[in-house]
Amino acid sequence: MDINRQQKAPIYEALEEFKKRRVVPFDVPGHKRGRGNPELVQLLGQKCVELDVNSMKPLDNLCHPVSVIREAEELTADAFGAENAFLMVGGTTSAVQAMILSTCKAGDKIILPRNVHKSALNALVLCGAVPVYVNPEMNAKLGISLGMEIDQVARAIEDNPDAKAVLVNNPTYYGICSDLRAIVKLAHSRGIKVLTDEAHGTHLYFGENLPVCGMAAGADMSAISMHKSGGSLTQSSILLTGKAVKADHVRQIINLTQTTSASYLLLSSLDISRRNLALRGRESFARVAKMAEYARNEINSIGGYYAYGRDLVNGTSIYDYDVTKLSVYTLDIGLAGIEVYDLLRDEYDIQIEFGDICNILAYISIGDRIQDIERLVGALQDIKRLYSRDRTGLLSGEYINPEVAVSPQKAFYAEKKSLSIKDSVGCISGEFVMCYPPGIPILAPGERITKEIAEYILYAKEKGCSMQGTEDPAVEYLQVLA
Structure with missing residues (x-):
C-alpha cells in the first residue's frame, strides 16, 4: 500500500472544488441544492444537500469511470490489496449479487453454506444458478451454524466437479471464520473460483491478530460492507477482485442492476473512509x-x-x-x-x-x-x-437444515397458492422467510416446509423477531408451489 497516495480523496476533493464554482443547476436532482425543499435542508444541512449532485464531467460517472471515480477505485484496490475495486452504492447486496452473476449463469452450480445472506440466494433467483449446500455443523448450545469445514467442501467439489464457484462467509454474523486459505487452495486446484461475503469483515483488511481477509487468502472476489465497520454512510460498499477476474466484465454485470444516478454523498463517504482506514485503520x-x-x-x-x-x-x-x-x-x-x-x-x-x-x-x-x-x-x-427467569420452554437454534426440492429461480417464478403456516407443512416454499437482521433465510424458495421449520417461524414471531420476505405482511400465510 502506497501511504503517500492514500492521503488523497479524489471524489471528495472534486466535490469541494465543484462547490467553490457556484454552478447554476439546470440538471437533476430537482431540489436544486436544497432551494426547492427547505425542510430537507433543515433535516440534512446546507452542505449535505449542496453535495447531492448528479454525475457530470468534472465529477466522473460511476457506470463508466474515467477520472476521479476511477482514481478512487484504484486507491481502494491498493488499500485493500486487490487487483481491482468497484465502489458500490446499492449496499453489499449489490456486491454479493455482482460476484455471483459474473461467475454463474443459468444451470451452473455454486457451492455455498446455507447460512448465507438473502442477497446470495436472491442472486440465484436472478441468474438461475443451482445451489450445492455445504450444511455447516451447529453449535447445539448457542444455536448457531459454524464454518465450512475443508472436508465438507472437498466432498462437495468431488460430487460436483463442474461447480463454477465456492462462496464463503468471512466471517459469519457471529464472528466465526472458516479455513479460507485451505478452501481457496482446494477450489483453485480444481479450477473453481472463490467468492467471499465479507459484509462483516472490512476490518480484517486493516486489523492485527484478526482472521485472514479474502484478498490475502487468494479469493477471486470479495464483497465488503464499508458502511458496517469501515465508517462510510449506510448503503455504501465495495467489491474487490483478484488477478484472475476480468474486471471489465464485472463492471458490465454491476451496471445491469446498479443505479445510473449514483449518490455522491455515498461515493465521497467511501472515498473519505478508505483514506481514513488506510492511514489510521x-x-x-x-x-x-x-x-x-x-x-x-x-x-x-x-x-x-x-x-x-x-x-x-x-x-x-x-x-x-x-x-x-x-x-x-x-x-x-x-x-x-x-x-x-x-x-x-x-x-x-x-x-x-x-x-x-x-x-x-x-x-x-x-x-x-x-x-x-x-x-x-x-x-x-x-x-x-x-x-431473568426459568428457561423452561425456550427453543434453541438459529438454523434448520433445509431440503431443497427445486431451484430457487424455478420456485420463485412458479405458480403459487397461499396457505397458513401450519397448513403449509409438506409443501415447497415459493418465497423467503427470515428474521431481519441478520437476513439469513429460515426458508428460501424451492425448499420443503417441514413441521420443525413451521414451528420455528411461529416461535420467532411470538418472541418478537422482525419477520420479512413473505408476500403476506403479517407473515401468517406462505406462498407455496401450487
Missing part, C-alpha cells in the same frame, strides 16, 4: 478489538450470560474467530436474545445490532467509546437482576 481496529475483549470479560463476569470468543476455536468448523464481534448467549437467564434486544432498546435506550432466538450481537466499531461499553454492560447486569 490499524490503530483504530486495535482499539475496537480491545474494547470488544473488555466487554466480553465484563459481561461474562456478570454470570448467566456467555459472551463467546476465541475459546470456541477448534481448528475445523471454527477455524478462527473475529474478536471484534460481541456475540452474547442469553438463554441461561431465561430470555431469548430478541427479548434482551427489545429490553435494551425500550428500557435502556441502547440499540444493538440484533437479537435472535438464543443470542444478541452488539456491533463494536471505530465510532464506539469505552463509556458506551460500560453502559451496555450495566444494562445487561440490570436486565439479569430484574427480568
Whole structure:
C-alpha cells in the first residue's frame, strides 16, 4: 500500500472544488441544492444537500469511470490489496449479487453454506444458478451454524466437479471464520473460483491478530460492507477482485442492476473512509478489538450470560474467530436474545445490532467509546437482576437444515397458492422467510416446509423477531408451489 497516495480523496476533493464554482443547476436532482425543499435542508444541512449532485464531467460517472471515480477505485484496490475495486452504492447486496452473476449463469452450480445472506440466494433467483449446500455443523448450545469445514467442501467439489464457484462467509454474523486459505487452495486446484461475503469483515483488511481477509487468502472476489465497520454512510460498499477476474466484465454485470444516478454523498463517504482506514485503520481496529475483549470479560463476569470468543476455536468448523464481534448467549437467564434486544432498546435506550432466538450481537466499531461499553454492560447486569427467569420452554437454534426440492429461480417464478403456516407443512416454499437482521433465510424458495421449520417461524414471531420476505405482511400465510 502506497501511504503517500492514500492521503488523497479524489471524489471528495472534486466535490469541494465543484462547490467553490457556484454552478447554476439546470440538471437533476430537482431540489436544486436544497432551494426547492427547505425542510430537507433543515433535516440534512446546507452542505449535505449542496453535495447531492448528479454525475457530470468534472465529477466522473460511476457506470463508466474515467477520472476521479476511477482514481478512487484504484486507491481502494491498493488499500485493500486487490487487483481491482468497484465502489458500490446499492449496499453489499449489490456486491454479493455482482460476484455471483459474473461467475454463474443459468444451470451452473455454486457451492455455498446455507447460512448465507438473502442477497446470495436472491442472486440465484436472478441468474438461475443451482445451489450445492455445504450444511455447516451447529453449535447445539448457542444455536448457531459454524464454518465450512475443508472436508465438507472437498466432498462437495468431488460430487460436483463442474461447480463454477465456492462462496464463503468471512466471517459469519457471529464472528466465526472458516479455513479460507485451505478452501481457496482446494477450489483453485480444481479450477473453481472463490467468492467471499465479507459484509462483516472490512476490518480484517486493516486489523492485527484478526482472521485472514479474502484478498490475502487468494479469493477471486470479495464483497465488503464499508458502511458496517469501515465508517462510510449506510448503503455504501465495495467489491474487490483478484488477478484472475476480468474486471471489465464485472463492471458490465454491476451496471445491469446498479443505479445510473449514483449518490455522491455515498461515493465521497467511501472515498473519505478508505483514506481514513488506510492511514489510521490499524490503530483504530486495535482499539475496537480491545474494547470488544473488555466487554466480553465484563459481561461474562456478570454470570448467566456467555459472551463467546476465541475459546470456541477448534481448528475445523471454527477455524478462527473475529474478536471484534460481541456475540452474547442469553438463554441461561431465561430470555431469548430478541427479548434482551427489545429490553435494551425500550428500557435502556441502547440499540444493538440484533437479537435472535438464543443470542444478541452488539456491533463494536471505530465510532464506539469505552463509556458506551460500560453502559451496555450495566444494562445487561440490570436486565439479569430484574427480568431473568426459568428457561423452561425456550427453543434453541438459529438454523434448520433445509431440503431443497427445486431451484430457487424455478420456485420463485412458479405458480403459487397461499396457505397458513401450519397448513403449509409438506409443501415447497415459493418465497423467503427470515428474521431481519441478520437476513439469513429460515426458508428460501424451492425448499420443503417441514413441521420443525413451521414451528420455528411461529416461535420467532411470538418472541418478537422482525419477520420479512413473505408476500403476506403479517407473515401468517406462505406462498407455496401450487
